[in-house]
Amino acid sequence: MIGAGPAGLVAARALGARGLEYTHYERNSGVGGVWDIDAPGTPMYESAHFISSRTVSGFSGFEMPEDYPDYPNHRQILAYLRDFADHHGLTERIRFNTAVERLAADGGSWRVTLADGTVEEYGAVIVCPGVQWDPLEVGVPGYTGEVRHSVTYRSADEFRGRRVLVVGGGNSGCDIACDAARTAEAVSISMRRGYWFIPKHVFGVPSDVVGGKGSFLPKRVERALLQPFLRLLVGDVSRLGFQKPDHKLFETHPIMNDQLLHHVRHGDVTPRRGIRSADGMTITFTDGSSADFDVVLLATGYRHSVPFAQELFGDPQHPDDLYLNSFSTRHSGLCAVGFVETNSGAYQLLDRQAHIVAGYLDERSRGSDVAARFEERIRTDRPDLTSGLKFDTSPRHKGYVDSDAFVAHLDAVAAEFGWQRAGERAGERTR
Incomplete structure (x- = not known):
């Protein structure tokens, strides 16, 4: 897994909840992604607050604190993310200050080259590099x-x-x-x-x-x-x-x-x-x-670029050929969480993306028929996620989805394949 911002953290929780072994890389010294105002290259500014309210923005099973204001500031969001990571035992598993220089397919596996020249091989990769680092x-x-x-x-x-x-x-x-x-x-x-x-x-x-x-x-x-x-x-x-x-x-x-x-x-x-x-x-x-x-x-926005593997994801303005914005239709075992532009808050959508990715990788690791059936879905399913809306034709809106339609389809897929969200599992502590 690459990246320990919100998408990377919720993906790590989903993998851990299924008992899947993984390696987690983060180029900066702490979790939080763009919400860490001290991280090099972050777009964060002192007056920044969440655009969506805390009531509808927490990850499943780990709501934002009740003493947070309706629209938390960036320091509160960072504290929430770090609390989330610590609570779920994610922090100690992250290899901080470890940048990925190159990601490439290598037969049936994936070759990850780190900035220090180290090369490691994996059966699958989840890319969560964030979407507000490359200014347009x-x-x-x-x-x-x-x-x-x-x-x-x-x-x-x-x-x-x-x-x-x-x-x-x-x-x-x-x-x-x-x-x-x-x-x-x-x-x-x-x-x-x-x-x-x-x-x-x-x-x-x-x-x-x-x-x-x-x-x-x-x-x-x-x-x-x-x-x-x-x-x-x-x-x-x-x-x-x-x-x-x-x-x-x-x-x-x-x-x-x-x-x-x-x-x-x-x-x-x-x-x-x-x-x-x-x-x-x-x-x-x-x-x-x-x-x-x-x-x-x-204030002209950002590209959704993947500098260490752009050729695998296509258009740097918005990755293409991603089923449910999460599964490469061209490269088996290449997954992503976080590449979604929508008309709502993002965290609950990231949560749903993460648990479907984890469910698929769990089945794939066991070579199950379910994995093969889902891979056929990746190749053939092209759902309408617009709710009949005609989105703007600007580059920002390439791949744009209506939140209600996206959630409904993700939930339908999860129900069909039995991939329950981590925060909905029995015994998960609600904050």
Whole structure:
């Protein structure tokens, strides 16, 4: 197993629960992946909080502490992950400060080459390298000020007294624009399109808890109810200078941020259209407006790259040929956990991916007929995981799945093959 972030940890628990022997590599000095703000190359920043609420975000059988706030900060998430690893005896099994340099097929096995030149052989591999380490950078031709990606950002002090343009409508970009509003001389946020804004709380309850109560409805019905409700709840954001959404709810990621609208309404942040051109320190936007900026921060996302085995996974923007985003359809014994883009919190999806991977590897290690039957499923099953939604065609949404459809299919597969989640086994302690 490669990687000891959230996906790697929950995969390790699933393997351990089945008594499977495994070797676990982690290039950094501790568990937690991107949530460790001290790890080299992490995109974590001081004000970062979970986008999904703690109520729906814990791993099965090990819920987040009740004294955590609705939306825990990055230090609390890291503490949760380390507690999870210690509780399940995972930490002592991890080979820290051990980077994988190369992964290659070797007949019926897998050859792992470590950074120190050591080569080891395995019958199967689970790849969990994380999805926010390789920044997707774009140029700003003609601009002569400072350009940096959000992966380099840590705190609002970096913007003190400067004129800042944040580029990107993702949740981290919105967070950073709000941070900059406290210290910068002027702040703008550039978005090429309009987005749906979803408040983090509705009637005092986390919005994903409220929204979950309607997930039994067909997606079209749920959307028909939610869109007018959001317009009533949030108001007309075009009055503030944002573009109206050019898509229906759920077709691309929404903005889960209460503070951005607050800062825009108070004049602390100025919404801008997409960038048309730049000349020196002046940037002109597609609506013809222009302004001078000292720094442009690109909150333009990340590639889901696998630098030690990219040729095995195809497109670095999002791995292709993965059944259920977990099983290579071209390379037997190559599995992954964590490569999933969806419209919900990720941890419970990672949990389900992990226990299906562990169930398959358990059967495979015994050469059972069940493993052969599942391998046929890997080759032939191509389920519709969209719930009828027409997702955006942007690179970020390649491989995008609807959470409800994904969970339903994973649970159906688990039930068919008898692969119960580790946290659902008898005697598992609930936190």
